[in-house]
Amino acid sequence: MATDRYAAERAVLGDDALKRLRQARMLVVGAGGIGSEVLKDLVLLGVGYIEIIDLDTIDLSNLNRQFLFQKQHIQKPKAHVAKASASAFNPDVEIVAHHANVQGKEFDVAFYQSFDVVLSALDNLATRRYVNKMCVAAGVPLVESGTAGFLGQVQPIRAGHTECYDCTAHPTPTTFPVCTIRSTPSTPMHCIVWAKNWLFPQLFGEDDEAGDAELDEAAKSGENAQELENLRCEAHQMRALRTELNDTPHDAACKIFAKVFDVDIQRLLSMDDMWEQRTRPTPLTLAAAREDTHAPEQTEALKDRRMLSLADTAQLFLDSTEALAKRAQSSSVPLAFDKDDADALAFVTSASNLRAHVYHIPRKTQFETKQIAGNIIPAIATTNAIVSGLAVVQALHMLAERWDAMRMVSMARHPARAFTTFPPAPPNPACGVCNDMYLVTDVRVNETTLGDVLEVARKPTSEGGLAYDEDAEVSIADGARILYDPDLEDNLGKTLADLRVDVGTTLSVVDEDAKKATVQLLLHAGDAKAPQVRWPGGRAEEVRARRVVPKPASDSESDVEAIEAPPPRAAVPSHGRKRRASDAGVEVPAKRKVSDTTDAPQGSSEDAAIVLD
Ligand SMILES: Nc1ncnc2c1ncn2[C@@H]1O[C@H](COP(=O)(O)OP(=O)(O)OP(=O)(O)O)[C@@H](O)[C@H]1O
Numbered sequence: 001m002a003t004d005r006y007a008a009e010r011a012v013l014g015d016d017a018l019k020r021l022r023q024a025r026m027l028v029v030g031a032g033g034i035g036s037e038v039l040k041d042l043v044l045l046g047v048g049y050i051e052i053i054d055l056d057t058i059d060l061s062n063l064n065r066q067f068l069f070q071k072q073h074i075q076k077p078k079a080h081v082a083k084a085s086a087s088a089f090n091p092d093v094e095i096v097a098h099h100a101n102v103q104g105k106e107f108d109v110a111f112y113q114s115f116d117v118v119l120s121a122l123d124n125l126a127t128r129r130y131v132n133k134m135c136v137a138a139g140v141p142l143v144e145s146g147t148a149g150f151l152g153q154v155q156p157i158r159a160g161h162t163e164c165y166d167c168t169a170h171p172t173p174t175t176f177p178v179c180t181i182r183s184t185p186s187t188p189m190h191c192i193v194w195a196k197n198w199l200f201p202q203l204f205g206e207d208d209e210a211g212d213a214e215l216d217e218a219a220k221s222g223e224n225a226q227e228l229e230n231l232r233c234e235a236h237q238m239r240a241l242r243t244e245l246n247d248t249p250h251d252a253a254c255k256i257f258a259k260v261f262d263v264d265i266q267r268l269l270s271m272d273d274m275w276e277q278r279t280r281p282t283p284l285t286l287a288a289a290r291e292d293t294h295a296p297e298q299t300e301a302l303k304d305r306r307m308l309s310l311a312d313t314a315q316l317f318l319d320s321t322e323a324l325a326k327r328a329q330s331s332s333v334p335l336a337f338d339k340d341d342a343d344a345l346a347f348v349t350s351a352s353n354l355r356a357h358v359y360h361i362p363r364k365t366q367f368e369t370k371q372i373a374g375n376i377i378p379a380i381a382t383t384n385a386i387v388s389g390l391a392v393v394q395a396l397h398m399l400a401e402r403w404d405a406m407r408m409v410s411m412a413r414h415p416a417r418a419f420t421t422f423p424p425a426p427p428n429p430a431c432g433v434c435n436d437m438y439l440v441t442d443v444r445v446n447e448t449t450l451g452d453v454l455e456v457a458r459k460p461t462s463e464g465g466l467a468y469d470e471d472a473e474v475s476i477a478d479g480a481r482i483l484y485d486p487d488l489e490d491n492l493g494k495t496l497a498d499l500r501v502d503v504g505t506t507l508s509v510v511d512e513d514a515k516k517a518t519v520q521l522l523l524h525a526g527d528a529k530a531p532q533v534r535w536p537g538g539r540a541e542e543v544r545a546r547r548v549v550p551k552p553a554s555d556s557e558s559d560v561e562a563i564e565a566p567p568p569r570a571a572v573p574s575h576g577r578k579r580r581a582s583d584a585g586v587e588v589p590a591k592r593k594v595s596d597t598t599d600a601p602q603g604s605s606e607d608a609a610i611v612l613d
């Protein structure tokens with residue numbers, strides 16, 4: 001008799017729930033630490049159809065916690081490998097993988113609406129906010145999750161009923177993405193992490209023999225031979241230099257300088273596709289660094305708060321490398337970074353600043369470096385696994401429409417109470433994302449003019465318009481770019497294509513008097529020249545029900561005029577002159593920021609205010 005892989009699940013969830021799971025469609029955004037765990041959980045549960053999106057490729061540093069990936073997958077797209085690895089767990093599940101940026105235009109509101117639940121497993125604020133906004137626009141439930149060291153959090157979001165991700169302000173995370181550390185840093189933090197977590201242990205910490213053996217094994221499998229060979233070569237060179245540090249510390253320190261700031265950078269530069277979207281680094285020789293004795297003007301009295309010249313930074317690197325090498329030689333245990341160890345801090349400060357210089361990134365003082373280096377939080381596989389499980393539980397509640405069962409969950413390293421759960425709060429009336437109205441708008445960008453869009457804004461709802469009064473001061477913007485306002489009429493005759501507005505763009509129609517909510521037109525390719533406005537999914541009632549401010553009883557059910565304005569946002573100075581269309585090409589700050597949350601109050605719950613990675 002064939003075994004039923006779902007027997008246990010059926011016993012726990014029941015027949016109906018299992019059937020629903022088998023028919024469910026879920027989207028996982030991000031295939032990193034949390035995303036690969038979530039994917040594995042969903043596949044094992046037997047969710048019928050899953051799509052996964054990730055823009056990145058697999059890095060060596062991912063392998064300690066992203067268990068769908070192995071050595072032979074280095075440099076392959078995370079989404080594709082995650083699909084291949086997870087598919088093997090359950091052949092009943094269909095997975096579609098996208099190696100792409102989730103902010104790409106192909107992932108429009110209709111795409112989101114094709115899913116029952118979206119699970120966000122991202123590592124940055126901007127993309128989290130974007131996915132949140134798309135889910136609110138599409139009216140699709142979202143499970144947001146994040147971890148920082150031993151802390152974790154899961155937030156179920158149901159548009160119009162619960163807080164969205166943007167209802168509370170989020171501090172800029174002090175944690176960091178590790179995968180960009182080895183080759184493509186873009187912030188001072190990346191450089192500091194590289195110096196502290198990679199270079200320091202390579203030279204003075206635990207010797208990584210095992211890592212090299214693993215590289216040998218991966219090379220045997222024939223995958224990514226060239227990059228694996230490079231990594232192995234780098235590891236061997238570093239080990240040789242580490243040995244040399246014992247005998248001739250000064251010469252070895254100079255060679256290490258040449259290797260990490262010049263030779264290795266030249267090797268990376270030869271990989272052209274790596275630099276298509278990024279600024280190319282500039283290799284730095286010791287001789288060139290020594291020539292640059294210019295120190296920025298500064299008034300700081302304390303030495304560690306002053307910015308050193310490049311020459312002094314290079315000297316600090318050589319001195320601290322020599323000092324640490326001597327200590328490592330006489331120490332019975334490998335050295336570990338300690339921000340209060342002067343040599344270690346000098347090493348990390350100088351190495352990270354030299355790397356920052358190479359990558360055209362601002363440098364940091366020793367004082368700043370100490371603060372940043374002391375704050376780095378490692379990603380922990382167990383936290384990711386637990387948070388992923390909690391996220392999937394929320395997704396199951398959503399799928400079963402057990403809305404009352406949804407819980408925010410905060411996880412902390414607390415012996416008495418590891419988890420704190422509470423029902424999600426209602427939407428914040430000051431949240432731009434929750435207050436804005438989202439309408440899918442069919443256009444033909446080569447024929448539809450901005451005037452056509454304005455006409456639709458003025459038309460009554462019964463004729464498919466937005467019902468703005470003839471005398472209402474309306475503006476139309478593409479992000480921060482204002483295309484039309486009462487002082488800027490030159491663009492009205494231009495097509496959307498002329499204005500560099502493509503399908504996939506969101507145009508914001510803003511009522512200057514703040515009497516109506518901002519309307520977001522999600523542009524979609526249509527058949528007619530005149531824009532056709534549709535409520536997402538044709539579910540007008542549902543969308544209307546999502547309004548934060550209750551509708552007055554007298555308003556007609558079918559009238560968009562019933563959309564009340566959110567609480568007034570920042571006052572807008574009026575313009576003294578008519579602006580020309582040529583002005584419009586220039587990015588100007590939006591008069592009223594659309595969906596801006598900077599004025600949103602801080603999270604109402606202390607528990608909810610953890611920094612998400
Ligand atoms: N705009 C985006 N589109 C698609 N995927 C994204 C986007 N932004 C981030 N991601 C993905 O989200 C995932 C987040 O996973 P995680 O936090 O574990 O980061 P990581 O890069 O795998 O690990 P680490 O940053 O700790 O090295 C990453 O795989 C990253 O590529």
Ligand SMILES: [Zn+2]
Nearest residue numbers: 164167431434
């Ligand atoms: Zn909100």
